[in-house]
Amino acid sequence: MNPPPNSPPDRRPGGRTARIRAQVLDAVRAELGELGYEGLTMEAVAARAGVHRTTVYRRWQDVGGLLADVLDAAGEDDWAPPDTGSLRGDLTALNGEIHDSLVVRPSIPQALMAASFRSARAADAQQRLWEDRYQRCEAIVERAVERGELPPDTAARPLLIAATAPLYHQLVLLRTASDPHLAAQGRRGRRLCGQVRVG
Secondary structure (H helix, E strand, O other), X not given: OOOOOOOOOOOOOOHHHHHHHHHXXXXXXXXXXXXXXXXXXXXXXXXXXOOOHHHHHHHHOOXXXXXXXXXXXXXXXXXXXXXXXXXXXXXXXXXHHHHHHHHXXXXXXHHHXXXXXXXXXXXXXXXXXXXXXXXXXXXXHHHHHHOOOOOOOEOHHHHHHHHHHHHHHHHHHOOOOOOXXXXXXXXXXXXXXXXXXXX
16 A cells, blocks of 8 residues: 555665665665756656666655655664764864755755755655754753753754854855855854743
8 A cells, every 4th residue: 555645655664675765765866966856757766776667656656755755764864963072063063064965066955955845745854854853953952051051941943043054044045155164153153042042
């Protein structure tokens, strides 16, 4: 039985199913990086993955399903936010990782963000991924509170958004040239939101 149109494929399948999924998702990333959303087709993904197109249609239904599963797969990893021993170091290191992912060519994260504006299923999956990443990054603020760098009632989400937003604004919206100093925007985020509190 096929999953409902707006639900992601079953997670963590095993055996041959896992291999096919990995091949197909790798193919989606490659096609998306080379051609963008407009050039992404089920047939091209199937051909690149070496999988029969009926298998791709049966499991993912359409391009939106492929994009959603790529995004959902990203949330299945074991990534954890940097732990440098200080709030400033953690935010700067986090921004360094974001910077690198956005300036590499092709930038799959940028391509997926762009595609999420064209596909409702991808948009839902992108939202799930953002939520997952922000929840994991709350550890940065929790550690800072434990070290006495931030007040106990600091709201994690506004601080994290303020610390990372300049990168997305510069590199995704304004499409400015890569600047390694942008990672230091995390320090400004601390100054801007160091006193953000719950309530």
